[in-house]
Amino acid sequence: MKIKNICCIGAGYVGGPTMAVIALNCPKINVTVVDSNPNKIRAWNGDLEKLPVFEPGLKEIIKNVRNKNLFFSSDIDKSIDLSEMIFMAVNTPTKESGVGAGMAADLKYIEACARNIAKVAKSDKIVVEKSTLPVRTAEKIKEILDSEGNDVNFEILSNPEFLAEGTAIQDLFKSDRVLIGSDSTKTAKSAAKSLIEIYSSWIPKKKILTTNVWSSELSKLASNAMLAQRISSINSFSAMCEKTGADIKELSKAIGLDRRIGPKFLEPSVGFGGSCFQKDILNLVYLCKHYGLYEVAEYWHQVVKINDYQKNRFTQKIIDNLDGKIKQKKIVILGWAFKSNSNDSRESASIHVTAKLLSLGANVHVFDPLIKKTQVILDLKKLWKKNTLEKKDINRMLNNFKYTEYPQETILDGTAAVALITDWNEFKKYDWNKIVNQSNNKILIFDGRNILPLKHKRIFKI
Ligand code: UDX
Numbered sequence: 001m002k003i004k005n006i007c008c009i010g011a012g013y014v015g016g017p018t019m020a021v022i023a024l025n026c027p028k029i030n031v032t033v034v035d036s037n038p039n040k041i042r043a044w045n046g047d048l049e050k051l052p053v054f055e056p057g058l059k060e061i062i063k064n065v066r067n068k069n070l071f072f073s074s075d076i077d078k079s080i081d082l083s084e085m086i087f088m089a090v091n092t093p094t095k096e097s098g099v100g101a102g103m104a105a106d107l108k109y110i111e112a113c114a115r116n117i118a119k120v121a122k123s124d125k126i127v128v129e130k131s132t133l134p135v136r137t138a139e140k141i142k143e144i145l146d147s148e149g150n151d152v153n154f155e156i157l158s159n160p161e162f163l164a165e166g167t168a169i170q171d172l173f174k175s176d177r178v179l180i181g182s183d184s185t186k187t188a189k190s191a192a193k194s195l196i197e198i199y200s201s202w203i204p205k206k207k208i209l210t211t212n213v214w215s216s217e218l219s220k221l222a223s224n225a226m227l228a229q230r231i232s233s234i235n236s237f238s239a240m241c242e243k244t245g246a247d248i249k250e251l252s253k254a255i256g257l258d259r260r261i262g263p264k265f266l267e268p269s270v271g272f273g274g275s276c277f278q279k280d281i282l283n284l285v286y287l288c289k290h291y292g293l294y295e296v297a298e299y300w301h302q303v304v305k306i307n308d309y310q311k312n313r314f315t316q317k318i319i320d321n322l323d324g325k326i327k328q329k330k331i332v333i334l335g336w337a338f339k340s341n342s343n344d345s346r347e348s349a350s351i352h353v354t355a356k357l358l359s360l361g362a363n364v365h366v367f368d369p370l371i372k373k374t375q376v377i378l379d380l381k382k383l384w385k386k387n388t389l390e391k392k393d394i395n396r397m398l399n400n401f402k403y404t405e406y407p408q409e410t411i412l413d414g415t416a417a418v419a420l421i422t423d424w425n426e427f428k429k430y431d432w433n434k435i436v437n438q439s440n441n442k443i444l445i446f447d448g449r450n451i452l453p454l455k456h457k458r459i460f461k462i
């Protein structure tokens with residue numbers, strides 16, 4: 001099938017950047033990104049400085065292709081109807097209630113999406129799973145499409161996204177691989193060919209890998225699990241370093257020089273965040289249990305447990321070094337995004353560290369270069385609600401919370417401790433000499449990323 005029109009359902013961190021890059025590389029294809037959230041669509045159509053997703057290089061592409069062959073629209077049905085190929089790039093968070101709560105992926109958005117496609121489609125469609133999904137979700141989508149559809153043919157492809165936030169554009173342009181999973185029927189192979197044709201506009205053919213649907217779905221979960229496992233492994237050694245006097249940076253370097261291991265994803269941190277790692281591993285653990293693979297489930301669960309341990313260990317280090325007395329003490333949190341160069345705070349370690357410090361009565365001031373006060377409060381409230389905290393406790397803690405636009409001035413004004421949590425480059429450039437040497441205060445600095453350029457007895461590494 002020759003593709004002239006693409007619809008992408010979901011204008012988020014995956015849908016937005018991915019479709020921008022497809023539109024740029026395939027000028028003959030009209031790409032429409034739709035979303036059920038009209039504010040998001042308005043923002044994508046608005047000021048380039050205020051796009052809903054921050055990614056280096058993204059606004060330049062949007063400027064180039066928006067309203068030429070890339071469109072953002074709230075008219076989901078019209079776009080489904082007009083398109084030969086539909087990408088599903090909706091969110092699949094961890095389930096909050098019902099069977100599998102806290103572990104399994106919540107497929108309600110995916111299912112709503114499939115229902116919508118089934119209801120609207122009047123001609124054959126290729127439906128592409130972009131969102132990360134549990135293995136065998138394609139079967140479920142196909143079931144919905146075939147049982148609720150208007151007797152048209154649907155081919156389901158799995159095409160998981162491997163972009164990392166903060167480097168999405170670069171990752172999309174120079175993907176290590178593009179994975180396309182399909183059935184082995186003639187029509188499915190032909191659908192896969194249509195998608196291969198799109199990617200081959202800029203990705204070398206040898207990097208486009210075709211597999212069966214289940215391998216493709218599981219590869220995404222497995223890749224994320226392996227990456228997260230490296231971080232939990234290095235973080236477990238950061239705890240060992242603290243006890244033994246070994247230096248984690250030296251350790252990372254020494255390990256990474258072994259070509260069989262390699263240097264990437266060995267940076268210790270307060271713990272990984274983001275919308276993928278924890279969610280995907282918990283989902284993997286749930287699937288393993290479903291298939292009776294309890295030992296395998298426990299193996300992967302440990303990666304998430306070490307991540308929680310690392311967040312708690314970092315927070316406890318702050319508390320212990322303030323002699324356990326943090327009530328009314330001023331603590332500044334640097335960074336709210338789960339990583340630098342992103343405006344995404346989902347599962348950021350900052351949320352957990354801040355919530356714990358507030359619960360013990362500290363006065364916490366937060367700063368992030370891209371994430372503003374309203375989002376910080378939303379994130380905290382979400383965590384507190386999940387932990388079923390009472391309104392009066394939430395209000396008490398919010399009374400001790402402040403957002404600052406002037407982090408250096410705030411730090412210099414009677415701060416007991418600074419916790420650097422996101423690896424934003426600009427944090428390295430602060431006048432740390434001045435900060436640690438101010439005479440009236442024995443400020444403590446907790447560098448949760450090991451990025452500060454100076455050594456001092458009151459600067460603690462992770
Ligand atoms: C991840 C995968 O990398 C990507 O392939 C997949 O498509 C989606 O999930 P993302 O979550 O966007 O991407 O960012 P990533 O760069 O993987 O970072 C995840 C977290 O791990 C961040 O909090 C980051 O700061 C942390 N991290 C990363 C470390 O703590 N140490 C490292 O060495 C690398």
Ligand code: ADP
Pocket residue numbers: 009010011012013014015034035036037040076089090091092109110112113131275
């Ligand atoms: P991701 O990081 O996976 O891209 P986001 O939350 O950033 O996740 O984006 C997913 C988007 O999908 C959201 O903007 C949400 O409004 C949208 N969405 C979810 N369900 C539907 C649906 N059924 N129809 C249209 N849009 C949807």
